[in-house]
Amino acid sequence: xxxxxxxQKRIEEALRDPKxxxxxxxxxxxxxxxxxxxxxxxxxxxxxxxEAGKKVVDRATFQSFGCETAIAVASLATELIRxxxxxxxxxxxxxxxxxxxxPLPPVKIHCTQLVESALRSALEPQSAPTQxxxxxAAAPSLIDKFTQAxxxxxxxxxxxxxxxxxx
Amino acid sequence: xxxxxxxxxxxxxxxxxxxxxxxxxxRRYHIGGCASCSFQxxxxxxxxxxxxxxxxxxxxxxxxxxxxxxxxxxxxPGELAALRQxxxxxxxxxxxxxxxxxxxxxGAVLLSQPVMQEILGRWPREELMVLYDHRGRQSLDAAAxxxxxxxxxxxxxxxxxxxxxxxxxxxxxxxxxxxxA
Numbered sequence: 001x002x003x004x005x006x007x008q009k010r011i012e013e014a015l016r017d018p019k020x021x022x023x024x025x026x027x028x029x030x031x032x033x034x035x036x037x038x039x040x041x042x043x044x045x046x047x048x049x050x051e052a053g054k055k056v057v058d059r060a061t062f063q064s065f066g067c068e069t070a071i072a073v074a075s076l077a078t079e080l081i082r083x084x085x086x087x088x089x090x091x092x093x094x095x096x097x098x099x100x101x102x103p104l105p106p107v108k109i110h111c112t113q114l115v116e117s118a119l120r121s122a123l124e125p126q127s128a129p130t131q132x133x134x135x136x137a138a139a140p141s142l143i144d145k146f147t148q149a150x151x152x153x154x155x156x157x158x159x160x161x162x163x164x165x166x167x
Numbered sequence: 168x169x170x171x172x173x174x175x176x177x178x179x180x181x182x183x184x185x186x187x188x189x190x191x192x193x194r195r196y197h198i199g200g201c202a203s204c205s206f207q208x209x210x211x212x213x214x215x216x217x218x219x220x221x222x223x224x225x226x227x228x229x230x231x232x233x234x235x236x237x238x239x240x241x242x243x244p245g246e247l248a249a250l251r252q253x254x255x256x257x258x259x260x261x262x263x264x265x266x267x268x269x270x271x272x273x274g275a276v277l278l279s280q281p282v283m284q285e286i287l288g289r290w291p292r293e294e295l296m297v298l299y300d301h302r303g304r305q306s307l308d309a310a311a312x313x314x315x316x317x318x319x320x321x322x323x324x325x326x327x328x329x330x331x332x333x334x335x336x337x338x339x340x341x342x343x344x345x346x347x348a
Contacts, residue, residue: 064284064288068292068317069317071288139208142201145308149304150263156266157344158266158270158342159344160342
């Protein structure tokens with residue numbers, strides 16, 4: 001099953017002009033999901049305002065260490081939740097956060113779930129799942145492999161060789 | 168020796184007989200690249216496919232060509248030198264800070280968390296990016312990771328900076344590493 005071309009087109013469209021990138025000064029809530037150490041992390045900032053006697057989302061922004069799908073979903077979701085109460089945001093399922101992307105390939109669904117978890121972490125911190133419980137005893141990932149090689153556990157010494165030395 | 172890939176094999180066994188399988192899985196299916204899409208060493212390939220709604224027969228075929236895919240991903244020092252003369256190449260160094268400080272290919276950036284965020288968030292996905300390490304072992308994993316993240320023009324330097332020093336630029340010193348506790 002190759003990634004559907006129309007799905008890729010929708011992702012590229014969303015990425016062409018990503019909305020709400022970056023930290024939001026004076027945010028009322030901040031939520032994080034995933035782990036920066038593995039390059040798969042979303043952080044969301046949310047600011048509320050009063051509107052018709054209700055506290056609703058005024059603005060939401062995000063930073064992502066994740067894949068392009070996660071960036072596209074976060075961009076769309078931060079637009080979608082404007083004007084909603086925290087309860088209304090929490091009632092949205094992962095699939096409802098970026099409806100214009102259409103159905104995602106199964107292997108990309110975790111990107112949507114990452115954004116949903118970040119929202120829960122911001123608005124309902126006590127219920128957000130921890131990273132540890134999400135990935136028990138997994139095999140080393142690709143990113144583990146090449147980042148661990150660049151961060152050795154001991155003291156690394158680089159010994160330059162003479163030009164004619166055959167190591 | 169030609170190996171037959173049985174979907175009932177565990178992922179540990181699959182990776183033993185097809186070392187490039189994890190890269191192939193991530194490039195096409197976004198599996199095994201990071202903590203969120205990881206697999207368990209003891210789960211079978213068939214189980215992994217079922218969990219991700221993938222056709223096991225197609226996945227088996229894809230993995231069986233993983234060695235060839237790895238080959239196609241690599242670029243020789245000579246090819247890289249020619250490309251650098253012809254135009255801009257984004258060079259990413261996936262070694263340690265110590266190695267980068269000791270010697271590097273001019274114009275390369277060291278892959279760090281902030282650089283990773285910059286690449287994933289802002290680098291154009293169609294521009295040529297070449298990754299290198301010391302001897303060409305880790306950069307294949309890194310290249311597969313970025314391909315799986317939607318970058319379409321990623322290569323890695325065959326033989327790493329060591330081959331670059333031998334074949335393209337003798338001014339770059341070769342080195343060996345010592346690790347102490």
